[in-house]
Amino acid sequence: MLKKVLLGSLGAALVLTAGILLGHFGIQRGSTAPDWVMDHLSHDRSLIPMCLSRELTKVPHMATSPGDEQTVQYMLKRWQDPDTGLDQAWREEYKVYLSFPDPNTPNKVTVVNPSDAVLYTAREKEKAYSSDQEDPEVVQPYAAYAPAGHPKGRLVYANQGKPSDYFLLNQTLNLTGTVAITRYGGEGRAGKAINAAPYGVIGVLVYTDPWDINDGKMSDNNETYPFSWYMPPSGVERGSFNTHYGDMLTPYLAAKDDTYRIPEKNITGIPPIPTQPIGFEDAYALICELGGEPAPSEWQGAFNCTYNFGGPGFKPTSNFNNSDVKLDIYNREELKNSANVMGVIRGSVEPDRYVIYGNHRDSWVHGAIDPSSGTSVMLEVTRVLGRMVKQGKWRPRRSIIFGSWGAEEFGLIGSTEYTEEYYSKLSERSVAYINVDIAVKTPGSDSTSVYDNWIRYFNRTSPAYGVIPNVGFLTGAGSDYAAFIHFLGITSMDISYTYDRTKTRARIYPAYHTAYDTFDYASKFIDPGFTSHQTVARTAGNVLMRLADSLLLPFNCSDYAETLEGYLSKAMELYTDGLASHMISIEPLQTAVRNFRSAAARLDHALSILRPLKVRRINDQLMLLDRAFLDPVAFPDRYGFRHVIWASSKAGQATFPGLADAYTRAASTGLDSDWKEAHRQLSILVQAIQGAAHTLGDPDTG
Amino acid sequence: MLKKVLLGSLGAALVLTAGILLGHFGIQRGSTAPDWVMDHLSHDRSLIPMCLSRELTKVPHMATSPGDEQTVQYMLKRWQDPDTGLDQAWREEYKVYLSFPDPNTPNKVTVVNPSDAVLYTAREKEKAYSSDQEDPEVVQPYAAYAPAGHPKGRLVYANQGKPSDYFLLNQTLNLTGTVAITRYGGEGRAGKAINAAPYGVIGVLVYTDPWDINDGKMSDNNETYPFSWYMPPSGVERGSFNTHYGDMLTPYLAAKDDTYRIPEKNITGIPPIPTQPIGFEDAYALICELGGEPAPSEWQGAFNCTYNFGGPGFKPTSNFNNSDVKLDIYNREELKNSANVMGVIRGSVEPDRYVIYGNHRDSWVHGAIDPSSGTSVMLEVTRVLGRMVKQGKWRPRRSIIFGSWGAEEFGLIGSTEYTEEYYSKLSERSVAYINVDIAVKTPGSDSTSVYDNWIRYFNRTSPAYGVIPNVGFLTGAGSDYAAFIHFLGITSMDISYTYDRTKTRARIYPAYHTAYDTFDYASKFIDPGFTSHQTVARTAGNVLMRLADSLLLPFNCSDYAETLEGYLSKAMELYTDGLASHMISIEPLQTAVRNFRSAAARLDHALSILRPLKVRRINDQLMLLDRAFLDPVAFPDRYGFRHVIWASSKAGQATFPGLADAYTRAASTGLDSDWKEAHRQLSILVQAIQGAAHTLGDPDTG
Incomplete structure (x- = not known):
């Protein structure tokens, strides 16, 4: 079903490999915007210079920083532009619980000998490159929400910090009083410390192993940025170290000034012990000196040494023998204002039905890709649609709401507070949510169509349609779609242009959450010429217009049924016997899935013999009031x-x-x-x- | 707003005093069914013999009894009648957790002397009267969900069993090991035992004081039934002794055969100690013999003696001196099938919008009034509407769903399981719920119209409309509307024809939940000629048709705003200072209510300039799927x-x-x-x- 839409609208011959994630529905042909509108979106040459404006990445725009406020102003100006803006645009403020390092007393990681003399100090900031126009040395790396403290202990290597990693390590070593160094991947950020604390670990370091993100590349001289897209040795992946999403002090309530806040001590899901991310340059200096037994082969990374467990601590032959690793963490939590920038194009026929399109605005440093690739796509879509609205040439059937979310990097806060504040209205009226955050992760490399590229690199075999482009599931909380799909139950999709897995095993694009995610990096290595940005803008724009303009919503329930059947057959395979041996029958689940399938088929049929309906709008308002x-x-x-x-x-x-x-x-x-x-x-x-x-x-x- | 509707449609000059409870909305004039339909409902003479058919009350129909099954069959037959039935009717079964006395070993309340010789035995059943055609001696009185057990201890009088009652009693007496006798009213049934247990009370008796229900009348010879509507001395008010509603083992889940059930030990909100209801004849024999200090004047009832606290135990001058009261309770819980009978009249224009009309079917014994007065009204309404549908003369705009709920008396179980099973569908599509359980509590006594009677006996002064008929609030869980309004948030109303408070202070009609609630009692004392039944049938039928037929739903949001403003002003009066002294501002609440008011006003305005809408039905299905x-x-x-x-x-x-x-x-x-x-x-x-x-x-x- 996807095929026709994408073929029809994306003749511009650009590449969209894999990675388009729709919630679950396929998209069906339906009535759409007039051809000339589609045309406009596909062929507007002025797309090119606007995509990923340097404006968006000039200054760091961590949530609540002056750079963030500058972007708020920039977006408001664009969305209020009389010629290319939206019907309305405004800002909405929340007061949210954030975590920052101390700008005056940077966090420190050192190796100290028994008399506390410092033998080694990890980099406090990333290294600057003259080729990059922005200054990368502006935002200290840190683990947001990790507590302040000064733990000092023998170092151990704990792989990815999974429960099973600590369990295994604890078979060999007494972990009490140790500091664990872990690598990103395999476990949520906060989990690496949460899993460690019960074993008596007192501090955690996290780094990105070149194996996981650089395809093993490590050299500062010719292999990594500014020579390639790979992360330089000094690059540090920042992040929010929490397991829940939304403002932590106001669960289920929008974080307004007067809102009730839970006591800070009741917060759960954050590191109980000081934690700090470091670059692989520093991780190398520490890990390769570790003593003790060699770690299992799955724990080995790209460094040219054996990764040992730690004695605990360093090898007897190391300069660090008998030394501790010390963390000096000065993070602190603060209540800060954070804004969402909201914009609306009013619907012509069903203004009370909303298609929501969003992305966050804040980043860890410059965030040229995360989130500004998505922000630039959103600005481009709003500019093209806004101009047509202002010219009186077009207006969507349904309303389109655009959201530029604040404080996503701290746990999807802006979007979550929005869903809490407008819970009932959004529940009653939202048709779908589209998220474009990291729009592109790699350049387009050939001239096949989105559809051909998609079906080639990311396909599945459907019982009904044969081989078709695959659509992933939004099962986690990786970006701002989380509150829409998991909390409100609104059909959601997350779109990005991602890379060919046969060419790299990078977990994500290498500069992710480092100071190197800049305009220079993006324009040289991620998307020269911004062709992938355009592909995503056109794809997202078309999906958006179909959702907003189709007389019938372009959802295919039989695809949903197919997924449920897949889930069911896996469940029956794995659980039937075990449940039966506890006198629990899986049969009602089969029946339910079967009923879903027939209802879906019935609806598919009903779509074909549809008659128009009546005065539902105001009655719905009345009906849903309670x-x-x-x-x-x-x-x-x-x-x-x-x-x-x-x-x-x-x-x-x-x-x-x-x-x-x-x-x-x-x-x-x-x-x-x-x-x-x-x-x-x-x-x-x-x-x-x-x-x-x-x-x-x-x-x-x- | 109510005024116009009721005046317009109820020229039949019958009386409806007070007691109509709408959720909160007033009903507004709107487009309605054709006049001849209204006419039909108002003037159909065949209403009279059908209302409160003896069929419904012939045998006891406690949930799951043969009498209940007989009624299920009776209703199915009526609703499937080819000439006067509905479009469809069927039964839905649940397996629910009920509590019954042991038919072979009746519960016993005795006074025993120190050597366990029985000095007094309370009645096990109500006394039969030859004037009543049904046999009242068929269902033992008991407290459903009170545990089995054989507590024996000194008696104390604990008034209504409120926390403050036990608190006060405990100032004077050591309650450990005592049995408390309490009267109905002032506290939920289960609460009387739940509040007692922490003080060491080991058993609880409950009775209905003639002060509370009989206007003080007590004589078996000329004052009570069969001589009047008052409860005879042997009458015992049964009831479900639980504080939550719905099936206790399956909270939030419909109680199907395979549904997960919580362990019985995790059930909360039921009596922790044996509890038994008795008639006032027995309560008199016990209370007037109690020793100890006189209870406060508010604790005194209608008996011609001083109500003492108890020594604990009886007076030294009493034959019961030094004696204990012993309870022998043999209640047991069982999983039993219980059915809802469902019926539908399909809507012509908006079949996916539901107006739900319901009442329970089960009763404690015969239940001529509770619930059969409501059931007969529902059968009458379905018969009249069904005939018009079958004759092709009329079909409502929206669908009407009729529900005859099972096991209400055990805690609104049938209706709650229904709302759980169809949670999403009902949430998405229900326009309103109407409940008519105890339809009538007193006969009509003059010939003024419903409106005139209503505004005379139960009015309020609205800032917008002046003196108007008052509409109460559904704030509790007294009947099957509970799950609709409190769990699903569906606008609900409960209709009954109740008595003039200036003429009686009875808590409810005196035969409530006793074996005397029979056809004989109802036809002689509650509604001779069944004119009140007809009034309610016509009123409820008209409300139902307006909800089902109006182009615009007949809800008035400004009335809702008026209520919120009333709540707000009370809150500000009571709480502003106290909150402020804890640095909590009430201002956001004021703002919210103000915003509600302007939104309501805006909507009222919008109603006047309405234009028709479109294909919402299938799109809504799609939209709400997630x-x-x-x-x-x-x-x-x-x-x-x-x-x-x-x-x-x-x-x-x-x-x-x-x-x-x-x-x-x-x-x-x-x-x-x-x-x-x-x-x-x-x-x-x-x-x-x-x-x-x-x-x-x-x-x-x-």
Whole structure:
């Protein structure tokens, strides 16, 4: 089904290898925007200079930095442009819990001898290259949300820091009081420290092994950037070290100024011990000096030495013999404002149906690829569509909402707070969410079409259609689609142009989350001429227009059924016997999947004999009003009571029940925890009533 | 707004005093069914003999009894009648957790002296009256879900069994090892025992004081039934002694055969100690013999003696001196099948929008009023509407679903399981729920119109409309509307014809939940001639038709705003200072209510300039498909992950994530608790996929 759409609209002969991830639905031919609109999007020559504007990458734009604010202004200006802007654009602020290093006292990793004399100091910043116009030495590498502290202990090598890695290491060594060095991959960032702490490990280092990202390349002189796309030895992959997403202090609630916040001590899913990322240059200096037994072959990386477990600590023959590794971490958490920039093109026929298109705006340093490749694609799409709207040539059937999310790098915060704040409205009205974050990871290399390239490099065999382009599943929380698909249940897709796996085994593009992700790097090594950017802009633009313009939504439920059947057959293969031996029948699951399949088939048939319908819009607003007052976590101990207005109350007062009960209790006990609950109930109410106001609000204004 | 509708359609000059409870919306004039349809409903003379058919009350129809099955068959026959039936009717079975007394070993309450000789035995059953055609002595009184046991201890009088009652009693007495006698009212049934147990109370008796239900009348000879509507001395109010609703073993999951059930020991909200209801005849014999200090004046009831606290135990001057009260309770829990009977009239224009009309079918004994007054009204409404449909004269714009719920008396079980099983479909498509359970509580006494009667006895002053009929709030879980409004957030109303509060202070009609709620009682004392039944049938039928037929849903959001403003002003009055002194501002709540008000006003305006809309039906099905896979409690420890298909998984298998993780864990630990979780995940999946199938299903077939 995908085939026709992509062939039809992307004759411009560009390459989109693999890596387009749709939530799960294939896209079906349907009525679409007029041809000349498609044409416009495909052939507009002015796309080229605009894609990945240097403007977006000139200064570092870590969340809340002056660079981020500069980008906010830049986007607002573009989206409010009278000739090429959107119908409306504005900013929305949240106050969110972020983690920063201390700019005055940089984090330090040193090797110290028994009398605390420093034998080695790891780089505090990446090395600058004159060929790169931006200054890379501006944002210290650190592990966001890792606690401050000064652990000092013998070093051990713990592979990827998985539970099984520490388990194995602990068979050989006593880990109490050690510092573990781990490599990226195989385990979430925070997990490397969370898994370590129960064994008594007191600090964690993380580095990117050249095996995992550089295809083994290590040389500073000719193999790595600025000579190639590979990460230089000083490059450090930063990241947010947390396992949940969204603002940590305001789960399920939008982080407004007055919102209830949980106590910091109740935060879970972050490193319990100091943690610091380092470059492979420093990792090499440490790992190759480690003593103890050789680690298993799967633990070996690209360094030209044997990776040992550690004695714990260094070899007797090393200069570091009897020395400790010391971490001096000065990270601190702060409540900071972070903005989403929002824009809308109002729908002509169904303004109360939303197609949402988003990407984050913040980056770890310059972020030319992550996220500015996606941001430039979004700006390009909005410019082309905005101009047609301003010229009166076109207006989509449904409304399109654009979101430039803040603070994604700290845990998808901007997009999550947005979904929390507009929970009911988005639940009721959103048709789909499209995410384009890292738009491109590699240059286009030949002139085959997107479709031909896709089916060649990333295909699957469908019982119904034979060999077709494959579409991956959005099962994780890798970018801002997470809250849309996992929290709101909105059909989502994440689009990127990725590389040919037969040519590299890099986990991701090598400069990812380092100071080397710059305009210079992107324009020289990732996408010279920005042809892949254009491919993605055209592909995403077309998908967006089909979702916004088709009379029937271009979703194919039978594809969904196919996935469920695949899941089912795997489950039956793996679990049937084990369940049966505990008197649990898997049969109801089979029945359910079968019923889904027939319902999907029925709907497919119904689509072909469709008749138009009626006055649904205002009735829907009315019908869903009560739904907007539901909060499944408002009263966790009261089964089935989710309605924050009509729930029963013990307080016997004709007012909001949750607040009444909580206030009455707090007033009688005076306990701080009870006052916190009263505040929580208040915030729940505010959000629910705001949500209900949105439900009733004018669908014409987004 | 109510005024116009009720005046316009109920010229039949019948009385509906007070007591109509709409969720919260007023009903607005809108386009409705043709006049001749209204006419038909209002003037059909054949209404009279059908209303409250003796058929419905002939045999006791406690849930799962032969009488209940007989009623199921009766309703199916009526709803499948070729001339007056619905488009479709069927039964749906659940396997639910119920509690019954032992028919062979009746529960016993005795007074025993120190050597265990029995001095007094309370009645085991109600007394039969020859004037009543049904045999009232068929279902033992008991407290459903109260545990079996044989506590024996000194008696104390604990008023209504509220926390404050036991607190006060405990100031004077040591309650350890005592049996408490409490009266109905002021506290939920289960609460009387739950509140007692922490003080060491080992058993609880509950009775209905004549003060609370009989306006003080007590005499068996001339004051009570069969001489009046008042409860005879032997009458015992039964009930379900639980604080949550729905099947206790399957919270959030429909109780199908294969559904995961929680361990019985994890059930909360039921009496921890044996509990038994008795008649006031027996309560009199016990309470008037109690020793100790006189209870406060608010604790005194209608008996012609002083209600003392108890020594604990009886007066030294009593024959019961030094004696204990002993409970012998043989209740037991059983998994039993219970059916809902469902019927549908398909909508002509919007078959995928549902107006749901329901009532339960089971009763404690005969249940002529509770629930058969409501059931007869529902049968009457379906008969009249069904005949018009069968004759091809009329078909509603929206679909109407009728539900005859099972096992309501045990905790709203049938309706709750229905909302759980069809959660997503009902959430997406339901316009409103109407409940008519106890349709009438008193006869009509004059010939004023429903509107005039209503505004006279139950009015309020609205800032917008002046004095208007009042509409109560559905804040509790008193009948089957609970799961619709509190769990699904569907606008709901509960309709009944109730009595003039100036003429009686009875808590509810006196035969409620006793063996005296019979056809004889109803036809002689509650509604001779069944005129109130007809009033309710016409009122409910008209509300139903307006909801099903109006082009615009007859909801008035400004009334909702008025309620919120009332709640707000109460909250500000009570809480502003206290919150402020804890640095919590109430201002965001004010803003939210204000925004709600303007949105409501805007919508009211929009209604007046409405234009028709388009192909929303199938698009809605598509749009909401993912929503159907959400389950907010599937992964309680994983913030924001509610999608049971796309959630991330640790098991690394291409199958259902929750099941994969749970199974993998169970297979490795072998723990029973982990296998239970695997089963739970399976049931969650089954229900979610079934729900998604319903979402995709043919809206034409309900």
